[in-house]
Amino acid sequence: MLDSVTFNFFFGRVEGFFIQKIVLFHLWYDLFTMIDIHPISVHFPIALLTVYTIVQLIPPRITWRVSQIFFLNCFLLLTGSFGILVARQLGDELEGTHREVAQLVQTHSQWATMSTALYGTLTVIYVFLILKKVEQNPQTPSIVRTIANVSQPISSLAKFLFDYYIVTFIAILGLIFITITGALGGAIVYGPDADPMVSFVTSWLVR
Numbered sequence: 001m002l003d004s005v006t007f008n009f010f011f012g013r014v015e016g017f018f019i020q021k022i023v024l025f026h027l028w029y030d031l032f033t034m035i036d037i038h039p040i041s042v043h044f045p046i047a048l049l050t051v052y053t054i055v056q057l058i059p060p061r062i063t064w065r066v067s068q069i070f071f072l073n074c075f076l077l078l079t080g081s082f083g084i085l086v087a088r089q090l091g092d093e094l095e096g097t098h099r100e101v102a103q104l105v106q107t108h109s110q111w112a113t114m115s116t117a118l119y120g121t122l123t124v125i126y127v128f129l130i131l132k133k134v135e136q137n138p139q140t141p142s143i144v145r146t147i148a149n150v151s152q153p154i155s156s157l158a159k160f161l162f163d164y165y166i167v168t169f170i171a172i173l174g175l176i177f178i179t180i181t182g183a184l185g186g187a188i189v190y191g192p193d194a195d196p197m198v199s200f201v202t203s204w205l206v207r
Contacts, residue, residue: 045083049119077119183201
């Protein structure tokens with residue numbers, strides 16, 4: 001049985017640990033809110049999704065029969081899409097800090113949402129295709145195969161949608177939308193006349 005001195009010592013250590021973590025959390029939060037980290041966080045996932053789209057353009061007779069390419073695309077797409085979601089959330093946190101260009105920020109946010117939706121659709125297709133592959137693998141644990149079996153109808157739909165032309169069209173459209181989103185983001189940070197591309201997109205979409 002613990003005496004009062006030992007109990008107080010132990011409780012004080014636990015309390016100090018949690019207070020330290022709370023203070024660190026607030027310090028990091030204040031740092032992230034003071035620094036506009038959104039432009040930093042968005043470049044890496046855009047690079048991943050750009051490479052994914054380039055790989056996707058390779059003709060199916062070269063890639064679709066090579067399983068390594070499929071898993072490379074999975075990594076690029078899933079990691080890039082997750083990164084875009086994180087960058088999107090960080091952008092939403094900072095949306096109210098650019099009131100002088102509110103319309104531009106709103107347009108940027110709309111195109112970011114559409115870009116996320118397009119690559120998100122591809123991500124869902126790939127996830128259910130992975131589940132279908134998992135279900136067909138005899139070495140997969142039974143509980144995982146049961147979960148994959150539940151999603152079989154959606155997996156079948158994903159397999160149907162996994163057509164080279166459908167996936168490539170969505171990927172190219174997503175890359176175009178991301179390019180427009182990036183140009184609008186550049187206009188927010190550097191001004192609408194930062195370069196010819198930014199100037200063209202801003203004059204076309206923002207009135």
